[in-house]
Amino acid sequence: MSAAHALLRAWPADRRDELPLALWDAAAIAKATGGTASHDFRASGIEMDSRDVRPGDVFVALKGEAMDGHKFLAAAFNKGAVAAIVDRPVDYPHVLVEDTTKALHDLAHAARDRSPATRIAITGSVGKTGVKEAIFSALDRSSRGAAHRSVRSYNNHVGVPLSLARLPARSKFGVFEMGMNHAGEIAPLTEHVRPDVALITTIAPVHIEHLGSEEAIADEKSQIFTGLAKGGTAIIPADSEHTARMIGHAKSLGVTIVTFGRSADADVRLLDAIPVASGGSLVTVDMGDQRLCYTVAEPGEHWIGNSLGVMAAVRAAGGDLAAAGLALAEMGGLKGRGxxxxxxxxxxxxxxxxxxxxxxxxxxxxxxxxxxxxxxxxxxxxxxxxxxxxxxxxxxxxxxxxxxxxxxxxxxxxxxxxxxxxxxxxxxxxxxxxxxxxxxxxxxxxxxxxxxxxxxxxxxxxxxxxxxxxxxxxxxxxxxxxxxxx
Missing domain, CATH: 3.90.190.20 (Mur ligase, C-terminal domain)
Known part of the structure; x- marks a missing residue:
């Protein structure tokens, strides 16, 4: 055997190499949903809005109180859909199921269970989307493109399972945003994702009209910890007046707890933040066993705090802290969000x-x-x-x-x-x-x-x-x- 052949045989096995390259095919969707496929197909995406369909997508014809996605099948296929998930026979390639919403949930769970990706879930009154983007940028950089995230603010009862159903089988990381405006909405979302890491950015009087108090908001946000996988990590802001309340929820679940902030007892503790000429900050952080110094491009005190949460989450997920520092240094403001x-x-x-x-x-x-x-x-x-x-x-x-x-x-x-x-x-x-x-x-x-x-x-x-x-x-x-x- 030549030296080259010996090296090839010694190449480390990776479970991901056995996973499919296509996001979904007809057989996999039928198996996940219990449906029946009319044709064989391979899909590169999943979409629920016919206006956003791209060539290669499967269109999920969801039914709501005021709208029925089946009315938009022609529009979806005109934009390049390869198939649809439907609850009635149609004259297009499709997978027939009893309930399209349940089928989306089934597809999300199948995507979660087939992928070895470490999953990170993020909620909080303020900063969810920016923190999600920063964590994704850090993990995508270090994994060379093998990270996945919720797009836009897809953080509700439809957006979270849709984002999960889009998780490629070969991903190494998945980052999911979760929002709410009424009690009882976070728990079902975290149960879909079953994250390995769950982060709360902050607690503030957002949606207080529906929940009545900041204490109730903290209780609802803390429900994100209920879905944590065994051995999971709860990441909690240390400077909130509701910190003890959130820690109490996490302790009752027996998960690892990491706090971040300016507080002297924070696990990820801010040591110093110096303004830089570009408008951002040069931040120094104590992580217990090491200190980090990095630049945050985004201006504002709130982004200094956000960066600590990002570092805590990246470390808990097994990511590269140097890549996280580079991601924070290069982030630009998002449309409508800075x-x-x-x-x-x-x-x-x-x-x-x-x-x-x-x-x-x-x-x-x-x-x-x-x-x-x-x-x-x-x-x-x-x-x-x-x-x-x-x-x-x-x-x-x-x-x-x-x-x-x-x-x-x-x-x-x-x-x-x-x-x-x-x-x-x-x-x-x-x-x-x-x-x-x-x-x-x-x-x-x-x-x-x-x-x-x-x-x-x-x-x-x-x-x-x-x-x-x-x-x-x-x-x-x-x-x-x-x-x-x-």
């Missing part, structure tokens, strides 16, 4: 901070503080209503007057009915010790906000923060001011 966009104005450029996707009292304060720390000729904030605050809404909106004053914001455009409470507070004209009083306008929707900002007029060196709950559509304002004219 993207920094240039605006062409007379005499030069203005900067727009796009936080238009979501808003709650905690994230509002964090981004207003970030705006106050950003060098600017003038600081302008376009702030939209924070949703799902219920009876707490008037107080939480009015309380934003304080961080607006602290950030020395020159002008505020308030958008939405609930912002009248903040308008009333700002209208009192209370000056700080130096006599600073921000100007403000109040309007009802994004179209009026666009007109108000145009009337105000942007000049070179201005920085504009745009933040509000997604239902207001402030993304339209961002597009209006940052899109390049044809």
């Amino acid at each position: 993207a920094r966009l240039d605006i062409e104005v007379a005499g030069g450029k203005a900067l727009m901070l796009d936080e238009s996707y979501n808003a709650n009292p905690s994230s509002m304060r964090a981004t207003l503080r970030q705006l106050g720390q950003t060098p600017a000729h003038r600081r302008i904030a376009v702030l939209g209503t924070m949703g799902e605050l219920g009876d707490f809404s008037p107080r939480f909106h009015a309380q934003l007057a304080e961080p607006i004053g602290d950030a020395k914001i020159d002008h505020v455009i308030l958008v939405g009915e609930e912002m009248r409470h903040l308008a009333a507070q700002l209208g009192k004209g209370t000056a700080d010790p130096l006599g600073f009083v921000p100007g403000f306008d109040h309007c009802q929707d994004s179209a009026e906000a666009i007109a108000q900002l145009e009337q105000f007029g942007l000049t070179h060196g201005d920085v504009v923060l745009v933040k509000g709950s997604n239902f207001l559509g402030l993304g339209k304002l961002v597009t209006h001011f940052t899109s390049t004219p044809d």
Whole structure:
């Protein structure tokens, strides 16, 4: 036997080499769902929205209270679907099942069980999507493309099983975001994924209208630990007033607990954070047996805390901490979640901070503080209503007057009915010790906000923060001011 042949025979066996290259084929889908395939096919993706179908996808015809996916089969196949999962015979390649929603769940569980991937689940009141993207970037880099994640904010009762069903058999890591707005929603999601690592980013009064208190929010978020696999790790913020409560939930399940934050007893503890010229931070962390120093590209105190959670999760998942540091150093803001966009104005450029996707009292304060720390000729904030605050809404909106004053914001455009409470507070004209009083306008929707900002007029060196709950559509304002004219 030649030396070359001997080396080939000695090549280490890898279970992943025996797994399929295609995401799904007809036989595998039929076996997972108990359905019947009409044709043989191989698929590269799974999709539930006919508008997002790509060539090679299997379209799942889900049925809801107001919509039936079977009505969009033609659209899905026109866009390149190779087959559909349906609950009735159709004139397209398909897998026939009794219930398409159950079939999606069955497919998700089959994907989970066939893959050796280490699974990481993320929830929290603020920062889920950004932390998910950072963890994915770190693991994808170190595994050379063998990591998978939820796309967009697919974090609900449909998005999580869909994301899991898309998990390639040969993946080494899977990163899944989980959200909720009512009690009882996290447990079913974590049961789908059965993660090896579960991370809570933070607890804040988000969806408090439906849960009633921050304690109830902490209890619901802690349900993510109930799905942890044997020997799993619960990662918990150490600086929350609800830390002990979350630790109690994790302890009752007998899982490994790792805390992160500034607290002296945090397992992943912040030692130092120094601002850097690019707007981010140089962070030094004590992880117990080692210290790390890395750069976080994203600006803001909240991203310093997020980075500690990222490091804790990557380590618990068996990932590469050096790759995590590089990922954090290279991350750019996501659309609607911190993207920094240039605006062409007379005499030069203005900067727009796009936080238009979501808003709650905690994230509002964090981004207003970030705006106050950003060098600017003038600081302008376009702030939209924070949703799902219920009876707490008037107080939480009015309380934003304080961080607006602290950030020395020159002008505020308030958008939405609930912002009248903040308008009333700002209208009192209370000056700080130096006599600073921000100007403000109040309007009802994004179209009026666009007109108000145009009337105000942007000049070179201005920085504009745009933040509000997604239902207001402030993304339209961002597009209006940052899109390049044809």
